[in-house]
Structure formats: structure tokens, C-alpha cells
Amino acid sequence: MVDAIAGPGIGIFPRFLDEAQVTALRQDFAALPPWQLTPAGIGREQTHHTNERIRTDKTRWLEADSPAQRDYQTLMAGLQQQMNRQLFMGLKDYECHYALYQAGDFYKKHLDAFRGRGNRRLTTVVYLNEHWQDDDGGELLVYPEKGKAVLHRVRPEAGTLVCFLSELFPHEVLPARRERLSIAGWFRIDDPLAPALLP
Numbered sequence: 676m677v678d679a680i681a682g683p684g685i686g687i688f689p690r691f692l693d694e695a696q697v698t699a700l701r702q703d704f705a706a707l708p709p710w711q712l713t714p715a716g717i718g719r720e721q722t723h724h725t726n727e728r729i730r731t732d733k734t735r736w737l738e739a740d741s742p743a744q745r746d747y748q749t750l751m752a753g754l755q756q757q758m759n760r761q762l763f764m765g766l767k768d769y770e771c772h773y774a775l776y777q778a779g780d781f782y783k784k785h786l787d788a789f790r791g792r793g794n795r796r797l798t799t800v801v802y803l804n805e806h807w808q809d810d811d812g813g814e815l816l817v818y819p820e821k822g823k824a825v826l827h828r829v830r831p832e833a834g835t836l837v838c839f840l841s842e843l844f845p846h847e848v849l850p851a852r853r854e855r856l857s858i859a860g861w862f863r864i865d866d867p868l869a870p871a872l873l874p
């Protein structure tokens with residue numbers, strides 16, 4: 676992952692989570708009371724609002740309130756430490772949420788962070804969907820910073836991790852024909868003006 680972020684700025688890692696980890700997270704998600712799952716917001720805190728033209732998924736933040744959530748957050752804390760030690764990224768914390776896309780849900784092309792604004796530095800998405808088929812749809816399309824050609828088309832298969840510099844890669848979630856569950860997360864920094872990677 677260090678090589679991927681230092682190089683192209685993006686990496687895709689099948690089987691980042693094993694079956695037991697995926698199962699534990701799926702069960703943890705299934706045990707949540709439905710009212711805790713709320714329409715996803717867009718924009719920064721001050722301008723937080725929902726907009727169904729841009730995204731239609733539902734989310735629930737992980738609060739380390741179950742063993743599965745704690746294990747996942749511990750795993751990500753380890754990644755944070757590695758990125759900081761080897762790439763001096765200055766990552767301060769990690770926030771993440773479950774995201775449920777029901778059949779037909781989507782998230783239009785967007786950036787997770789804008790240069791010099793906000794403090795999301797590194798995006799992660801892990802998928803929790805067993806046996807995803809070609810015609811299930813729901814791929815993540817990742818685009819280069821400039822240009823319309825698709826750089827990566829990621830199938831949201833259980834265990835796969837996608838990780839990229841939040842300011843660099845526009846991306847979108849295509850509508851799926853079945854439920855699509857993931858954990859999207861962001862490593863954050865204190866200073867939005869700091870360069871993304873030190874040379």
C-alpha cells in the first residue's frame with residue numbers, strides 16, 4: 676500500500692480482509708437497528724445536507740461499539756502508522772462508515788476532498804459482498820485527475836480494499852442490481868494546506 680500511494684496514488688487490494696473479518700463485519704452491520712442507518716450527506720460539516728441527485732446510499736458511522744468495529748479500526752490504525760512512518764503523511768485520525776446501497780442506489784462522480792480545503796487526505800473503501808457477479812453492476816469507477824477515461828473499474832467483492840489520495844481521483848458508484856455493502860473511510864490531517872505527499 677505504501678508503494679501504491681507513493682507511486683500512482685491509488686491501490687486496489689483483493690482479499691485485504693479475510694472471510695472471517697468480512698463475516699464479522701456483515702453480522703455487525705446486520706445487528707444495527709435500522710433507524711441508525713440514515714441518508715448519506717454531502718459537503719463539509721457547515722453545509723452538510725443530503726442530495727438525492729448526487730447519492731442515494733445510507734450510512735452509519737463506526738463508533739468502535741462492537742468487537743468487529745474495534746478490530747477494523749485497529750487494523751486501519753496500523754495502516755495509518757505505516758503511512759506516517761514511511762511516507763510522512765501526517766495522518767491524525769480515521770473516520771469511517773458503513774454504506775448500504777440498495778438496488779438502484781448510486782453515487783455520482785465526485786472528489787472526496789478539495790485541495791487546501793477540508794482535512795480528508797486518504798480514502799479507503801472495503802467491500803463486504805460475497806460472490807459479486809459481472810452483471811450485478813455497482814462498480815466503483817475511478818478517473819484520473821484530468822480526463823474522462825476510466826482508470827479503474829472496481830468490482831465491490833468481499834474483502835477488496837481500494838485506497839487513494841482523496842484530492843486526486845474523481846470517482847463514482849454505478850447503480851447495482853443487488854444490495855451493496857461497504858465501509859468507506861478517510862484518514863485525516865490537521866492542516867489542509869500541507870502537501871499531500873512529501874517528496
Ligand SMILES: O=C(O)CCC(=O)C(=O)O
Nearest residue numbers: 782787800815848857859
Ligand atoms: O463505495 C464506493 O465504492 C465508494 C464510495 C464513495 O465514493 C464515498 O463514500 O465517498
Ligand SMILES: [Fe+2]
Nearest residue numbers: 785786787846
Ligand atoms: Fe467518494
